[in-house]
Amino acid sequence: MALAAPRTTTLTRSLARSFASLHNAPPAGKSPTVMMNMGGPATVPETKDFLTNLFSDGDLIPLPFQRFLAPFIAHRRTPQIEKQYTDIGGGSPILHYTQLQGEGMVKLLDELSPETAPHKAYVAFRYVRPMTEATAKQMKADGVKRAIAFTQYPQYSCSTTGSSLNEMFRRGSAGEAGDIEWSVIDRWGTHPGFIEVRLAFLVFRPDKKARRSSPIRFYLCKAVAQNIEAALAKFPASTRKDTVLLFSAHSLPMSVVNRGDPYILEVSASVSAVMDRLGHSNPFRLVWQSQVGPSAWMGMQTGEALKGLARLGKKQVVLVPIAFTSDHIETLYELDLEYAEEARELGIEVHRAESLNESPVFIRALADIAAQHLKDCGTGKGPVSTQFGLRCPGCKNATCGQQKTWFARGGR
Numbered sequence: 166m167a168l169a170a171p172r173t174t175t176l177t178r179s180l181a182r183s184f185a186s187l188h189n190a191p192p193a194g195k196s197p198t199v200m201m202n203m204g205g206p207a208t209v210p211e212t213k214d215f216l217t218n219l220f221s222d223g224d225l226i227p228l229p230f231q232r233f234l235a236p237f238i239a240h241r242r243t244p245q246i247e248k249q250y251t252d253i254g255g256g257s258p259i260l261h262y263t264q265l266q267g268e269g270m271v272k273l274l275d276e277l278s279p280e281t282a283p284h285k286a287y288v289a290f291r292y293v294r295p296m297t298e299a300t301a302k303q304m305k306a307d308g309v310k311r312a313i314a315f316t317q318y319p320q321y322s323c324s325t326t327g328s329s330l331n332e333m334f335r336r337g338s339a340g341e342a343g344d345i346e347w348s349v350i351d352r353w354g355t356h357p358g359f360i361e362v363r364l365a366f367l368v369f370r371p372d373k374k375a376r377r378s379s380p381i382r383f384y385l386c387k388a389v390a391q392n393i394e395a396a397l398a399k400f401p402a403s404t405r406k407d408t409v410l411l412f413s414a415h416s417l418p419m420s421v422v423n424r425g426d427p428y429i430l431e432v433s434a435s436v437s438a439v440m441d442r443l444g445h446s447n448p449f450r451l452v453w454q455s456q457v458g459p460s461a462w463m464g465m466q467t468g469e470a471l472k473g474l475a476r477l478g479k480k481q482v483v484l485v486p487i488a489f490t491s492d493h494i495e496t497l498y499e500l501d502l503e504y505a506e507e508a509r510e511l512g513i514e515v516h517r518a519e520s521l522n523e524s525p526v527f528i529r530a531l532a533d534i535a536a537q538h539l540k541d542c543g544t545g546k547g548p549v550s551t552q553f554g555l556r557c558p559g560c561k562n563a564t565c566g567q568q569k570t571w572f573a574r575g576g577r
């Protein structure tokens with residue numbers, strides 16, 4: 166079902182997924198926006214609940230006797246993961262950055278899309294507070310009538326974005342979020358940008374070169390590329406060009422890849438776009454990290470790749486997290502503490518490209534993506550993308566089908 170032109174407004178966005186609302190402003194005249202993501206334990210004692218919720222999610226990890234096995238596995242894994250969260254400063258910063266990005270985004274959105282202003286960001290996490298259920302109830306209490314489910318995972322996987330949308334579908338179709346008209350921003354790893362919206366900004370940019378190049382095509386990639394350039398600058402100018410860019414993304418089990426999940430392709434497309442933006446200044450590879458459990462996962466593994474590069478005589482590496490927009494245990498612990506240290510022992514100098522975190526370029530990109538989405542909805546392009554409608558050819562999960570139909574009808 167196509168959405169009508171945005172008359173009033175409610176928008177809600179956040180990081181991993183968000184929801185924006187349009188037509189009728191809620192009672193206080195606010196325009197709610199929700200941002201959705203997996204979340205991480207903000208404090209160490211929340212680790213066990215986080216892991217229990219994560220291992221209970223059949224869309225992420227289908228387990229036999231899941232209700233019993235999930236708490237058991239979580240209990241066994243908790244001490245090790247608690248130690249990791251302690252080592253990175255006492256918890257995951259995902260909530261902090263998601264709130265910050267959401268607030269920054271809606272401020273810009275008020276300027277970019279005044280006809281749907283004022284906008285407000287909600288956060289809906291999958292495994293920790295604020296959980297999707299609680300956010301849905303809050304939106305109902307706030308009287309939200311129109312919302313955008315805005316994934317904060319740039320690249321789509323059914324185990325991440327798909328799982329969050331399934332959960333919002335379960336809550337929404339049960340009436341827990343109230344009577345909301347939904348639309349979805351489902352992926353944006355190489356978002357084409359918003360030519361019209363960007364134009365004013367580009368005209369006033371001091372950087373004339375950028376004005377005629379293509380920041381409007383790869384604005385997100387520009388944000389990533391800036392952080393790579395900053396990391397590259399830490400190497401001596403004489404050897405900088407020999408530095409290997411090692412893009413590292415969370416891996417996927419091969420069972421997920423082999424049922425036709427789009428994530429691997431989409432992460433690859435992001436890497437390709439970033440390298441285009443960098444003018445292919447350096448050699449690069451895309452590798453995969455954070456495998457869990459004994460099954461086969463997508464490789465090559467990041468740790469093995471570093472060992473291989475050392476064997477091949479490489480002396481300089483920039484590690485680039487490419488599939489998540491803020492710091493988390495995989496960047497702060499696995500990349501910074503584990504892999505970087507191992508690499509140094511192997512004789513490689515390693516610097517990590519910073520995560521997007523508070524990057525104003527990135528927050529601007531989020532606002533552009535939402536503004537363009539609202540505009541598209543207003544011109545009858547419909548509440549979901551064309552790609553969103555296609556299930557994985559190997560999908561046997563009935564909820565995926567119901568969820569896609571429900572969102573394609575605007576949450577009806």
Ligand SMILES: C=CC1=C(C)c2cc3[nH]c(cc4nc(cc5[nH]c(cc1n2)c(C)c5CCC(=O)O)C(CCC(=O)O)=C4C)c(C)c3C=C
Nearest residue numbers: 204205225226246257259322324325415417457488493494
């Ligand atoms: C794009 C990002 C991610 C994908 C894809 C993904 C798939 C995926 N993850 C697991 C299992 C675990 N993931 C865990 C933590 C975790 N995962 C991501 C991102 C993606 N996961 C992040 C950002 C985090 C950390 C959150 C934080 O620190 O704030 C964990 C918990 C940690 C641990 O026990 O090692 C598990 C377990 C699977 C099975 C999977 C694909 C099916």
Ligand code: FES
Nearest residue numbers: 323556557560565
């Ligand atoms: S697993 Fe991909 S659509 Fe169901």
Ligand SMILES: [Fe+2]
Nearest residue numbers: 415416455457
């Ligand atoms: Fe994960």
